[in-house]
Amino acid sequence: MTGPGPSVLRGVRRTLGTLAARIYLTGCVLLLGWALVAASEGSMAIVIPMFATLPASLVLLLLLPEGDATFLLSMVLGALVNAVVIGWCARALRRGNNPDTAS
Known part of the structure; x- marks a missing residue:
């Protein structure tokens, strides 16, 4: 018997x-990548990717401990969370009124 783990990962x-x-x-x-190159010159370019990964990155930024790596980690995890939501919405819209019995 398999638990809910493999089906969640498959989804x-x-x-x-x-x-x-x-x-996305x-x-x-x-x-x-652009922001990391531009931020080395002392600009505030790093906030642009943060806006692109909102709201998940903001929630993670508030939950994780402070630090430079935390800022980057919150953006990466926020992008992944948002991509999962975008992918789920795309699959649901493509499916329409026909429910997907495999998932």
């Missing part, structure tokens, strides 16, 4: 496999 993998979630994650990676 997350399915939602992250949607085109909308992949485009790609955009977040590009924004974060």
Whole structure:
């Protein structure tokens, strides 16, 4: 008998496999890369990826302990949480009135 673990991981993998979630994650990676390069010059560019990963990154930023790595970790985890939600919404909209019996 398998527990709820594998089915949850399978669902997350399915939602992250949607085109909308992949485009969102790609955009977040590009924004974060740009911000890390631009922030080395003393600018406030690091807030742009934070806005792109709201609201999940803000909640994680408030829950995690303070530090530079926490800021980056909250943005990465926030992007993943948002991508799962985007992927779930994309799958639900594509499914329409036909419920997916496999998930």
